[in-house]
Amino acid sequence: MDAxxxxxxxxxxxxxxxxxxxxxxxxxxxRDLPEGAAVTRLAPSPTxxxxxxxxxxxxxxxxxxxxxxxxxxxxxxxxxAKREVPGAVEIIINSxxxxxxxxxxxxxxxxxxxxxxxxxxxxxREIYHVIAKKLVADGLAYPCFCTEEQLDDIRARQEKEKxxxxxxxxxxxxxxxxLDEVKKKLDAGxxxxxxxxxxxxxxxxxxxIDLIKGELMLTENDIDHVLLKSDGIPTYHFAHVVDxxxxxxxxxxxxxxxxxxxxxxxxxxxxxxxxxxxxxxxAPLMKSEGGSKRKISKRKDREAALSYYMEAxxxxxxxxxxxxxxxxxxFEQWRMANPDSPATxxxxxxxxxxxxxxLLDIDKLRDISKNVIAKMDARTVYDLLTExxxxxxxxxxxxxxxxxxxxxxxLGIGRGGKKPRKDAAVWGDFRDLISFFYDPLFKxxxxxxxxxxxxxxxxxxxxxxxIYDPADDNQVWFGxxxxxxxxxxCCPDMKKYKEDPSGYKGHVGDVSMVLRVAVCGRTxxxxxxxxxRIMGAEMVHxxxxxxxxxxxxxx
RNA sequence: GGCCCGUUGGUCAAGGGGUUAAGACACCGCCCUUUCACGGCGGAGACAGGAGUUCGAUUCUCCUACGGGUCACCA
Numbered sequence: 001m002d003a004x005x006x007x008x009x010x011x012x013x014x015x016x017x018x019x020x021x022x023x024x025x026x027x028x029x030x031r032d033l034p035e036g037a038a039v040t041r042l043a044p045s046p047t048x049x050x051x052x053x054x055x056x057x058x059x060x061x062x063x064x065x066x067x068x069x070x071x072x073x074x075x076x077x078x079x080x081a082k083r084e085v086p087g088a089v090e091i092i093i094n095s096x097x098x099x100x101x102x103x104x105x106x107x108x109x110x111x112x113x114x115x116x117x118x119x120x121x122x123x124x125r126e127i128y129h130v131i132a133k134k135l136v137a138d139g140l141a142y143p144c145f146c147t148e149e150q151l152d153d154i155r156a157r158q159e160k161e162k163x164x165x166x167x168x169x170x171x172x173x174x175x176x177x178x179l180d181e182v183k184k185k186l187d188a189g190x191x192x193x194x195x196x197x198x199x200x201x202x203x204x205x206x207x208x209i210d211l212i213k214g215e216l217m218l219t220e221n222d223i224d225h226v227l228l229k230s231d232g233i234p235t236y237h238f239a240h241v242v243d244x245x246x247x248x249x250x251x252x253x254x255x256x257x258x259x260x261x262x263x264x265x266x267x268x269x270x271x272x273x274x275x276x277x278x279x280x281x282x283a284p285l286m287k288s289e290g291g292s293k294r295k296i297s298k299r300k301d302r303e304a305a306l307s308y309y310m311e312a313x314x315x316x317x318x319x320x321x322x323x324x325x326x327x328x329x330x331f332e333q334w335r336m337a338n339p340d341s342p343a344t345x346x347x348x349x350x351x352x353x354x355x356x357x358x359l360l361d362i363d364k365l366r367d368i369s370k371n372v373i374a375k376m377d378a379r380t381v382y383d384l385l386t387e388x389x390x391x392x393x394x395x396x397x398x399x400x401x402x403x404x405x406x407x408x409x410x411l412g413i414g415r416g417g418k419k420p421r422k423d424a425a426v427w428g429d430f431r432d433l434i435s436f437f438y439d440p441l442f443k444x445x446x447x448x449x450x451x452x453x454x455x456x457x458x459x460x461x462x463x464x465x466x467i468y469d470p471a472d473d474n475q476v477w478f479g480x481x482x483x484x485x486x487x488x489x490c491c492p493d494m495k496k497y498k499e500d501p502s503g504y505k506g507h508v509g510d511v512s513m514v515l516r517v518a519v520c521g522r523t524x525x526x527x528x529x530x531x532x533r534i535m536g537a538e539m540v541h542x543x544x545x546x547x548x549x550x551x552x553x554x555x
Numbered sequence: 556g557g558c559c560c561g562u563u564g565g566u567c568a569a570g571g572g573g574u575u576a577a578g579a580c581a582c583c584g585c586c587c588u589u590u591c592a593c594g595g596c597g598g599a600g601a602c603a604g605g606a607g608u609u610c611g612a613u614u615c616u617c618c619u620a621c622g623g624g625u626c627a628c629c630a
Contacts, residue, residue, distance in 0.1 A: 045630050080629055129605045148628085164557060165626055193628050202558080219558060229628040236630050260559060260625040283561075285625075295623070325579090332579055354568080356561045357623070364567065364580050374593085419593045481589075494589070512589040524591040 004179055010137035012183065013524075015127070017133045021272075024130055028246040030115055037070035039250045041106070042096075043240075045077040048085030050095050050306040051298060052360070053285040054237065057253045058101050060280065060321050063348040064251055065104075073106035075243060079233050095306045096544050116247040121239050128234045131242050131272065132194055132227060140271050141227055143192040144174040146240070168198065181357045194228035200267060208266065211280045212353045213256070221263040231535070236405040237261060241268040244280040249277050256281040280350065283357030296360060303360060313388045313427025318369035325368065328352040339375070366425035374420040378412035385411070388427035396431050399438050409534045410437050413526045421526060434522045437535065444521025446550055449510040456505065458551055460488055461544050462512050470537045477529040485511040518547035 004238060031039060065072035074093070078084055089107060096102075101167035105114030112119045134143035144167070146154075151167070158165050175197065177185075185192070192512065200220035208216045226239040231464055234242070244252060258265075259281050267278045287296045287303075296304045303309075309319050321343050325331040334346050373381065382404065389397035400407045411434070414421035424430055435441035448457050467480050482492035489505040491497035497507040516528050532540045 043630090047630090077630065083629070144628095146561090151627090159556095162556080191628095213560070216559080223626090226628050231628080235628070239630095255624090256560070257624055257630090262559095281560090281571075286623085326567070329579085332567090333569095336579090358568095361580070363568050367580055374592060417593095421592050423592050478589075485589095507589080509589040516590065522590095526591070528589075 004139075004176075006139040007137050008179055008222045009142070009182065010133045012179070012186070013131055013136055013143060014133040017129045019126070021131045021134050024127060025245060027453040028248065030069065031248045033071070034069050036068055037250075038064045038068045038074075039071045039248055040065045040253060041073045041075050041244070041247065041249055042101075042103075042282075043075045043077050043243075044092055044427060045080060045081050046088035046092065048088040048091055049298060050092060052304055052306050052309065053255075053295075053296060055096075055101070055306060055319070055323050056285065056327060057255065057282060058096060059320065060282070060348075060350075060353070061167060061251070061253045062101050063271070063324075063344075064253070064350070066344075067348055070250070071104050072464075073114060073116070073247065074103045074108070074119065074547075075128075075247070076107045079229075079236065079239055079240065080119050081122075081233075095310070096111060098310060099306070099316045099323075112361075121243070122233065124239075124243070125232060128228065128238060128242055129232070132234075135196070135271070136194070136497070140197050140272075141194050142175060142177065142197055142224075143182055143186075144172075144195045144224075144226075145177075145190050146174055164202070167195065168222045168224055172224050181500070189500050191230040193226045193230050196227050196268065196269065196398045198224050198261070198264075199220050206263060206266070208262065208279075210259075211251070211278055211350050213259075213281055213355045216259070216262075218263045221261075221267050225261075225264055237264055237268065241265055241272070241274075244277055245269070245272070245274045251280060252277045253280045253282070266322075280353070282353065283355065286357045286359045288465065295357075298445060301310065310432065311392055313392065313429075314365065314369050315372050315384060315427070318372040318425075319364065321372065322365045322368050324348070325364070329354075362506060369425040370422040373424055374415075374422045376415075378408045378415055381411045381415075382408045384390075385427050385430055393428070395433060396441075398489075399440055400434075404435075406534070407434075410434050413530055413534070424527075436522060436525075436529075439539075442521060444517075444547070444550075445515055446521065446547060448517055449506060449513050449524055451506045452488075452510055452514065454551055454554070456488055457514050458548055460484060460511060461518055461548050463487075464515060465541055465544055468532070468540060470533060470540075473527075474527075474529050477532075481511055481515070482508050515544075519543045 012026075031037075033039070042054075042058050042061055044050070064070070076089055090109065091108075093103075103120075105116070106112065107119040118124055132141060146167075150173075154167070154171050154173075156163055157163075158171065163171075172195070193417070198221055200222045202222050204218050204220040206218050206220055208218055210216050215537065219398060225237055225494065228234055240252075243249075262279065262281075263322050266276060284295045287294060287301060291366070298304045321331070321335070324343055324346065325335075328348055330349075330352055331343075331346055335343075338345070340534050376384075386397055386401055389400065411430075424433055435443070452460075464484060467484070469476075469480075472480065486492045486507075486510040488511070490511050491501070491504040491507045494507055495508060497504060501507075512528060516525055517523060519528070519535070520543075535543075
């Protein structure tokens with residue numbers, strides 16, 4: 001068998017490529033970073049949809065880089081034009097920025113930033129071709145002219161023979177094409193892809209250490225995978241190896257769906273004599289359904305989209321902390337010990353990452369979110385709430401921004417101190433929580449304690465109209481309620497009532513409840529005295545009058 | 556089907572030959588309390604199954620089951 005002239009083939013295929021791999025090495029030198037600094041990246045394809053699951057590798061990458069004084073960059077994998085959606089890059093950048101993931105380098109809003117670009121793969125065509133040419137010249141890649149039909153046929157035969165699928169060994173019919181044959185096909189204008197010439201065998205096992213999964217026993221790759229598609233654009237595999245080499249990535253963090261092609265990637269790094277990056281493969285985020293787990297699906301699950309969390313109004317910080325907690329479960333211990341430190345001070349550890357897929361736990365997210373919101377001051381809550389409402393609940397936004405001071409006072413109820421209220425998990429909860437403070441949103445449901453009859457209630461309310469004084473502090477305020485209770489046959493002392501309820505219609509709590517229901521139109525509220533103070537005497541009196549009227553009209 | 560990965564309470568998980576097998580969320584009960592929320596105290600609840608190695612396996616090995624991934628000119 002005559003050895004084909006690989007150099008001649010390389011020239012034939014890539015006559016315009018003049019640069020050499022050495023030129024590229026010089027253009028993209030190793031980064032000047034301190035020892036141990038990690039260079040990581042996020043490499044999404046611009047489909048316009050960001051999966052919630054993407055947040056996990058994104059945060060892992062971001063933490064690893066920024067915690068070590070390294071670099072975190074964004075690379076756009078736009079090698080598949082069919083799936084690309086206009087404006088997708090902006091959506092990616094904006095959504096991730098919202099959740100606290102920021103890039104130092106890469107594809108940013110207006111073009112690119114950094115010395116290792118371009119950061120959009122379609123603009124890197126020449127770079128891939130330089131390496132592709134070298135691979136051909138070294139006899140490690142060859143053109144394949146097989147049509148789709150031919151490939152289908154190969155597969156059908158493999159299925160019949162129960163052989164492994166793929167383009168390899170004897171099935172790789174274009175592998176040994178002579179220079180003349182290639183020339184002929186080229187002259188005939190036949191399209192071709194460039195394939196890697198694998199020298200691997202599935203008989204061989206390779207050991208590889210993944211930073212998350214640990215020691216892996218993988219099967220060597222024997223498939224002649226496609227490096228360049230017929231349009232000259234690289235496949236993911238080739239782009240990954242070339243880009244992460246020249247962008248000097250140290251840690252590749254990606255989903256574990258890539259595990260099966262990892263042997264090929266390693267093989268490519270070795271074939272090019274490049275240093276392999278470290279790999280971290282993480283399991284996908286799961287969802288529980290009917291007692292079993294399954295991967296969260298973009299089609300079936302609303303919560304799969306990152307935008308879902310923005311719409312529901314989870315504070316970005318809460319989502320960030322939730323993700324951090326799922327990634328490193330010791331985060332919550334750290335959070336308890338450091339309640340006021342920013343989450344970025346937490347020492348993120350790769351060793352703590354679980355090799356198996358976590359289930360999305362909305363309860364946990366809500367709990368974290370409640371704590372995050374509870375720690376904010378009223379002004380911050382106001383700013384974030386109104387910002388959210390502006391986008392997702394404009395009617396509510398207009399109502400609460402009419403009198404900012406009033407709203408901030410409302411949002412300040414039960415806030416601060418050692419045991420702050422935790423009744424809101426998302427911005428969307430606030431509408432219901434505070435609606436009764438605003439006349440346009442006030443939809444009272446008058447449910448009074450049933451141990452008091454209608455006349456008692458009317459009497460209590462009418463009398464309260466005369467004694468309410470907005471100047472009263474909490475003690476005085478409650479003192480008046482007690483007096484009122486006693487006057488209407490209710491025990492002013494809860495303890496005493498519990499010991500012996502006989503001789504009373506009810507207790508002071510019932511009277512408070514009557515006032516609460518009349519003023520707020522509901523049975524569950526924060527501290528009533530504070531509510532009244534914030535509402536102001538006019539509104540309190542008006543609400544009580546309205547309640548009395550409603551009672552009288554009920555007959 | 557081939558190959559690969561995974562499996563500790565309902566959920567997230569610590570632990571990695573000898574432990575009463577942490578903690579958090581959720582759940583339940585009690586307490587605090589003018590309702591709710593908060594907070595405090597307590598409760599129930601787990602090493603997928605089977606072999607093997609060992610004096611001893613949740614921990615190491617193998618098999619089975621289950622779950623997941625992948626086998627494209629998609630990433």
